[in-house]
Amino acid sequence: MAKKATKSKPKPTKKGSPFKLSKQNKIILGSLLILFSIALFFSFISFYFNWQDDQSLLSEFKDRNELAKNLLNKFGASISHFFMYKGFGLASLILPFLICITGIYLFLGLPLKALLKKWIWGLLFIIWISIALGFFATTSPLLGGLVGFEMNDFLQDYAGKIGVLLLLVFGLIFILVRLFEVTPEGISSFFKTRKEAISTEFKANQERKASRKKEQQEQEEEDLLIRSLEEEAPVIIDTYTHKTEIPHLEKEVSDFEITAPEPEETLAMEVEHVIEEPEEIDILANKLVDDFGEFDPTLELGNYKFPHIDLLDQHGATGGITINQEELEENKNKIVETLKNYKIGIAQIKATIGPTVTLYEIVPEAGVRISKIKNLEDDIALSLAALGIRIIAPIPGKGTIGIEVPNKNASIVSMRSVIASSKFQKAEMELPIAFGKTISNETFVVDLAKMPHLLMAGATGQGKSVGLNAVLTSLLYKKHPAEVKFILVDPKKVELTLYNKIERHFLAKLPDSEEAIITDNTKVIHTLNSLCIEMDNRYELLKLAMVRNLKEYNTKFKARKLNPNDGHKFLPYIVLVIDEFADLIMTAGKEVETPVARLAQLARAIGIHLIIATQRPSVNVITGIIKANFPARLAFRVTSKIDSRTILDTAGADQLIGRGDMLFTQGNDVTRIQCAFVDTPEVAKIVDFIGGQRAYPDAHELPEYVGEDSGTSLDNNVSERDAKFREAAEVIVIAQQGSASLIQRKLKLGYNRAGRIIDQLEAAGIVGPFEGSKARQVYVADMVALQQILDNE
């Protein structure tokens, strides 16, 4: 039967299991099972009364003249004979119940998972009862059935009667403890509750008696009062009589209190396990999924084709790394020689050849102190006379010392090779990024969603832009336009312009902006604030959906458990890429830092990830608050040790050789990677390929952000002046230099606000008009004059 049902399931959904039934089939199968179980039940019952008469007919099943006495005739007699006589005896009666419950579950479309447990327990019960009946009711073997009889026979041959009895007791304990969760505490608390119930009942009885007695007395008093009234006696006497009676009653009550049970020291609690009922919403969602399949966010661009690997070039690196034995030998000798000069003996040396550098792993002789080698780092590098030597003493978790020496002929790691690698292709990550290859020539793939934000730094010309392109290319190769959106900030205006072609596929922008790629500072501030609004909105949606992160939210939405009418929608990941972050921080200061820090702190759960690149990794660009929220850092070659420390918290990035040689850290370990190379024409080919396909009507729209009024009026309106106006005026007059950046620096203000204050100073006649690249003229000579002007206003 079940087989039939499984065959009738041509579900188009991607993930649906082949055993899934449609709603209609479930109702049909469910009702069939319910009716079958009823038939089974009646045949079993009837079998007990008629089995002796019907037994002779079993062999004459086909003979239509012979009729069985079983309520379901020959069918009933045969099936009962099979289950009750040849099977489990009386215990078989559980079977119709199990079948009936299965039918009900199917009929109502309840989740079938819970059934499995019922069946397992049901079958265990059947076996136990059958053996128990076989054991105890030896005179009527029909009770235990053939199975019960044979099993007993078998077990008794090996364990004897006592053994089987003990086995049965154990089975009973097992069932009671596991199924009914009976515990010694539970039993004692059951008896205690019974005891309590009895004593409460007893107490209540006594109280009832007492109150009846009291009522009687009151009645008598009343009668007395009426009588006394009739006799015109003073009322007060009766009140007294009334009162004196009360202590007597109270005493009686307090007598009962002695019989009450003492309070228990430990209160045993029975925990009732509730079988989870499917929620109304789940039933509806299951029905929707049954009828329409899971929600597919990619459906709108159902024909979208992912870029193919041939869009990327080989860059001549077809044969992988070529090993130059001579070079290896030469370097080894140099290392041994150099260390010998410093009286460091080597016990063992091993080389791992990477695409750009070779790692020589050294085990020093016993007794050599690692700190000695560490102190000699610079001298060793000098003696080896090669650029880009990095000494790792010791290699974390290995107990060896590593010396990385650049190869004479570095091989390019092509983007094509890392994209084609099985590690990337099979990566089960939300936002997989193939950065390049490690020193041991393994493809290095990480999940941006787990990072969750990335800080990139490197001096100019060391491969930062190529690195950014590698990140974007990885995501373009793996993600559908519905799943991820980019926000690209490119103050240099040239690096990321290419991506304009995929605006309507992959980019997100502010509602009123024309260009999706952001190049000016005001727009960046608006976009960052808009992203903060998006973040808050997403958190609200997550809260409503009662989930903790974007992945759970989208899974729930795909399973149609969230109603789009309540504002729910499929939420794509948003990746914000900011190139030249230093430039932005210098011009916009806190106005950029605050939203970036806020996003970095909070946006991880809701799928907004930040990638920030900067040429100058100085502390005023990568401030403490930003650094603290960017655990993943990527350093290309930088110019100084200090820069390396700022970005990685350790030296080393200053020792890199450039051209995509980089260090990546996501916590403690620092990994040296050769960044995959993807050239601009390749990126152009990829974006052309994607851009040439059908797109969404517009770029993904971010929420609208209404910024502070940036309009500048030259009205000298004192009441509308900025709160920092006076301080700014003092700064300008003291410095005798009318520049907005001075105000920005001294008062730690954002670009916009400083600009507004300068305009107000101009309106107040303190500074002159804008003069291009020169600073404005200051019209007030000193603080006294300024004081006068401001006081006269």
Ligand SMILES: Nc1ncnc2c1ncn2[C@@H]1O[C@H](COP(=O)(O)OP(=O)(O)OP(=O)(O)O)[C@@H](O)[C@H]1O
């Ligand atoms: N992974 C790499 N493999 C091989 N060569 C590379 C790699 N990355 C960069 N290069 C070389 O270095 C040059 C400069 O790289 P890139 O333009 O990425 O530098 P940059 O750090 O972005 O510079 P800027 O900050 O001035 O924009 C490239 O033109 C390329 O020749």
